Every structure is written in C-alpha cells, then in structure tokens.
Amino acid sequence: MDDTTDADYEHLLRGADLRVTRPRLAVLRAVRRQPHADTGSVLTAVRAEEPTVSHQAVYDVLGALTDAGLVRRIQPAGSVARYELRVGDNHHHVVCRSCGAVADVDCAVGHTPCLTASDSHGFVVDEAEVTYWGTCSDCTTRPSSPS
Amino acid sequence: MDDTTDADYEHLLRGADLRVTRPRLAVLRAVRRQPHADTGSVLTAVRAEEPTVSHQAVYDVLGALTDAGLVRRIQPAGSVARYELRVGDNHHHVVCRSCGAVADVDCAVGHTPCLTASDSHGFVVDEAEVTYWGTCSDCTTRPSSPS
C-alpha cells in the first residue's frame, strides 16, 4: 500500500533543503507507521531503530519537518501534539472525546469547504481546519472504561 | 449591548445546579469582558475584583462552567485554553498564526456546515469545530514585529 523507501524520504528532505540524517529518516518511518502519533510515541518508535536519538532531536526533527511541510502537526484541544504524513490533501479529523483516538476524514464537501468565512474581521485566512468531536466505536461499545 | 447583571448570572448558575459564589460571578464577568481570554488573564481580571481568589479556584470554576455548558473552552494548536461566553450558536474562530489573536466568525454556511463527515470510521460525531488560520490585520500591516 505505502511502500515508500528511504530513498523517497531522501528526495523529500533534499527537496526541502534539509540534510538527510538517520534521525530524520527514522522519524519519517515512525510517523508513516503510526499516523497521529504524539511526540513520545515517535520517540519510542525511533529508538527501536536508532537507540541513541535524543528526545530533543525528535522535537527538532518534527519541528523542521512541519516547517518544511513534510509532516502535518495537529493538536486537538486537551491533547498533546500529534503528527501525520498525509499533507496537502485538505483532510480533517474525528477525535474521540473519551479516549482521544484520532481518525482521518476526507472533507465532506470535497474541496475547501467552509473555507470562505463570512466575515473574517480583517484576517487574511489561508486554511480552514475542521475537527469533528464524538465517540469512537470502542468507547461507544464499552462506555466509561479507560484504556 | 451586553448588560447582563449578576442576577442573570445567578439564574444561569442555579439553572445548572451550581452554587452561586463570588469567584464564579467574578469569572463570568471577566469572561464577558474579555472574550477568548486565557486562564491567566481571567485570573488577573478576577483578582482585580476579588483579590483573594486562588488560581486553583479559577481552574475549578472554568472547568465547572465548561462542563455545565455556560462557557465554551477553545484551544487552538499552540495556544493555552481560552474561554468565551458565546455558547450554543455554532460559531467558529479565526486565529492569527503570528500573534495568536482570536476573533469570532459566524458559520459561513449558516447551520452545522461540514457537520456530516463523509466517513466517520464508526465515530458518533456530535460537533464540528472549524478553525480558520491566517494573519490578523495588525500582523499584516506590521510584519514580523512581536507585540
């Protein structure tokens, strides 16, 4: 399905004027394997392959990749920062109020749905982010039982 | 424009089965005066009227009022929690990427716009939150000049 290789990630990094390093490749692999992973999970996953990578390196890498537009950072209210590789396709997220699980949702309307705000108070708007809130199927089935 | 009195707030609180206390009234007044204020600002504003109120009380009160649906908590990525009195009218927010300023935006489509996600992966969705990202007029005029 997604057989992206390290060579592909190299091209991505170079195209963004970023040096190719082992920590960065490991972070990209980790985020691909676990979409919506938080920094801690990425750190754990990275260290499974590269045991010497520091937590600060992961913060730096995720920041650099986010600035370069190679990964997307989301942060639903009440959650820590989470990262994903799907970028530039205007998709949104459903978040479970009870367990915090996140899933992707393709935009209902198709393209830049509610993008044009009626009155944006002088703001120059460049993105509309939609977050759906609800309860995931696990939490619906098994009410009030923390993971 | 908004001449809500303490008596009105009393009714609101009692209607939500919450006791009427000086800290709660002070918090409601503070949030009315400064929509989108963060907890720290609310604390400062409250202490101008009630100097002995603890920071924990403000956290408790804002939590209780949020649970009761009397105030709404928003938390754009990269920001601390902010609170507002406008509740239950399905409005959204524009957030300035550079200075973090927040303004209200009435829903472009009118009512529950993108609410129906195309495929919600088994989630039971009860709310669609829209956040517009951009640059406020101040930051457009005066580029890269921190407040």
Added chain:
DNA sequence: CCAAAAAACTTGACTCGTTCAAGAAAAGGG
C-alpha cells in the same frame, strides 16, 4: 435563625510536554 451536609475554595506541592542553551558530532560543498 441555626446546624449539619455538601460543595467550593485555599494552599502548596508536583507532573509532564515542551523549550532553552552550550557544546559535540555529522552532513555536504568546494
């Protein structure tokens, strides 16, 4: 109006995601 029960508040310590700073190591151009 007073007392008892429940809810709310004060105080102070603490957690944890994230950032800051200084120096060491690695990447890439010449």
Added chain:
DNA sequence: CCCTTTTCTTGAACGAGTCAAGTTTTTTGG
C-alpha cells in the same frame, strides 16, 4: 579531505495544568 553549517546530545529549566489535604462557604432542613 577539510571547512562551514546544520544537526544532535546533554542537561537544566519553564509553565500550564493537576493532585491532595484541609478549611471555608453555600445551601437545605429543622
């Protein structure tokens, strides 16, 4: 292969928010 720049390691620090124990206030019922 060396030099410059970027990136990474190490370790301390910051700050929003939470936890816990004990006191005060609100409310209800006598």
